[in-house]
Amino acid sequence: MPIYFLKRVLYVIPIALAVSFFCFSLVHLSPGDPMDAVVSPDAPSEVVAMVQRAYGFDRPLPEQYGRWVLRAVQGDLGLSAANGRAVTAEVFSALKNTLLLAFAASLIGFTLGCVFGTLAGYFQGSLLDRLVTGIAVGGVSVPHYWLGMLLVIIFSVELNWLPSSGAGPGSSSDWNVEWAYLRHLILPAVTLSVIPMGVVTRTVRAMVADILAHEFVEALRAKGLAERQVFRHVVKNVAPTALAVMGLQLGYLLGGSILVETVFSWPGTGLLLNNAIFQRDLPILQGTILVLALFFVMLNLIVDLAQARLDPRIQRG
Amino acid sequence: MNNSLSLSRHDALDRGGKAQPLLRVRGLQKHFTITRGGMGRQAKRVHAVDGVDFDVYKGETLGIVGESGCGKSTTARLLMHLLAADHGEMVFDGDPIGQRGGISVRGMRRQVQMVFQNSYASLNPRMSVEDSIAFGPQVHGVNRRESRQRARRLLDQVGLSSRLFAHRYPHELSGGQRQRVNIARALALEPRLLILDEAVSALDKSVEAQVLNLLMDLKQEYGLTYLFISHDLNVVRYISDRVMVMYLGKVAEMGEVEALYRAPAHPYTRALLSAMPSMNPDQRTQQAPLVGDPPNPIDLPPGCRFCPRCPMVEDACRDAEPALEACGTAHQVACRRADEVMAGAVPVKRISEESPT
């Protein structure tokens, strides 16, 4: 048993290295000289050479990569090409907002998904089931950036209940969460929640229906168990998978929030990334993607380990 | 009828004459690695086939029997070169297979074909019966039209009306029908040797008998040689000329079918035969059937590998592995006490009492 856990944990290392390599290559995938973003092309050649040396662009690529990884391990992802601030600080202050948004969206999506899925699974084939299934398909099919616009139109423009963009005044640095901040969080979180809502609904519905069709449930009922106890049984069987699906969804949201963050100008990693792309701020681009991907890898690891813990069959697979 | 054509093909391909074995197998070995060695761990190996020698003579049916896991099917797959053997030499009608100066594996596969146990899995579900049969000839350069004609002819020959069945798909057929298709498919390359790996084992008894009779007819018609693998001793006796008994990857005993069934020389064969239900109450023996599972083929006991279950085991058996030796005309056995077994001196002791868990 510990061998599986150890193997799974160690497997993260090559993946993390590959991810870092991918992020490093991104800069070299992009057309043009990575220097262009730092110095204007018409700068005098000695200035270019100096900056080149400062950034290490004059070294051979493998060496550049090695240095980059070494510095990244120490938490140094370089300086933003646009404003000269430390990439690490920029990314992590944005990550705070993205995490909060993703957690809020997951919470909403998971709760709704579980309720909808259970109802549909219990009343399989009914009108309610069909309605819920429709909502679920809608949730995974809707372009969420468009849904965000719809919500803004309804709740900000027409009803004027909620703010349509930004994160309120006290958003930038501290973890101090205030009402103004939460008000700004509501619309993006609801928008983003439809994806996990759809996915969780589908999973839970399929599993509940499957378990209820099993003979052991009939046996339980035959033994005279109350419906409440049968329900506990269903929950026990569905919960691990639903949680695992949710864990992965949380990861997808971390990366997937970019479009929603753009719609609502939510100051998270997505907006940071979007700005970095258009300012050709490659260190920020690189750093943001690296941090998000590593976060996703760790989340996958946690989900896998938790699942293996709950379901011993996985370890043998 | 077209069989005169195939017979003449066989005559043309025949090289060493009747006396030369069609297939000669020496020292065939296949071990499967389960856990890889290294990092201080001992590599674990399954001795699936562990040094097997035998000949298949032209025109005979050689039966191979043994419990599941004794290496019968692995032997068949090694012969077809579907698995690569670790060691061993296979000579087809005088030509070493897959060696310089011999016959190529592809060439061998034209002359040796195989019918698998699972009639459903061995047919491509997306191919019509006709296409499945015609596939082999097409691979060997027969054009589409001709190969289809051959497929239809073969369907009729295995007792399935080509008019009704040619365009059916496997899921539209019964088990017996599918196995007939598999036989036709194997015959489509006009092989000289047909390996039947538990080919009738999954069929109902009545269907099994029909297919067995079909096999006997086809053998006659095409002058085929069969290697018939089964766990069913009755069926093997019915169809075979000679029998080879395998135990844990090795040959325990081999001989003419009637002689061997009448007077088995290996305690294992004896146990197998006594476990066989007989229709005649007088022939039912008091001997307890074989009890216990074969030892784990990963950790084989030293010496004779039947020791842990053998009612006649003595200390010397545990020291050295007995070699396959002659014990009468065309009868070979790998047992130190074969003479006593043949004489009927088997203790009444139940095998289960001996077998360690």
Added chain:
Amino acid sequence: MSLTLDGAQADAPVPAPVQGYWGAVFGRLRRDPVALVSGIVLLMILLAALFAPWLAPASPFQTSMLNRLQPIGSPGYPLGSDELGRDVLSRLIHGARLSLLIGVMPVINAFVIGSAIGIVAGFVGGRTNSVIMRVIDVFYAFPAVLLAVALAGALGAGLVNSLLSLTIVFIPPIARVAESVTTQVRSVDYIEAARASGARSLTIIRRHVLGNVLGPIFVYATSLISVSMILASGLSFLGLGARPPMPEWGLMLNTMRDAIYVNPWVAVLPGMMIFTVSICFNMLSDGLRSAMDVKL
């Protein structure tokens, strides 16, 4: 319950209608109302895209400074006009061309490339397979949207780059499914039988493997089109895909973002189109999956 014995019937010929596999699948699909409606809607949008120049009442590029941001139902602008006074209906019809192209093409490309990778990996097996699949695993370290944006962002804005990055996004999942289906098929006896008949690997893949694995892979790929539509238009929405003044739904949504304060219901129309196509593909894919009885 009937009292027939299974054994007694076993060898009797089964009268079965001669009907191809795809005929049966199509028949089942046609009896699925949801899939049928989705299919018809998609077909209509596809036809609109093909015949856009004849169907569209006006040019999608004709601007008019006097008629900017007209509401739905204005004379000459049945679905209103955009921020430059172009006819929204005409732009929606013309936009179907580009939006469908950049949404569907990546999946088609990835289907071809991913299937090839996965089938070869699965068929060859062993160490080659492990190496290929480990490389594929690396791509699973990125959420799809992030990967698409990262690649498109690094490669630079543009249609070709957005197509390319989405293709790269969808290759790994398709390759994974292809590998797993092929690995299952590879160990089935009919592949052994084909090898025993002396066929070479390529022949076996072509005649025996493809027919049995392409169906499930195809079904899986169709389920990705919906995501691909959202992502492709999303990239355009971010300004990484189609460039102005091309009519493309995601880009239209972006350029009309500010119009939500003036004329909200015109501004959301392009998103409505993306949603419709995406949901129809999703439901058609679900229908196809059950019609083909694919379990992934």
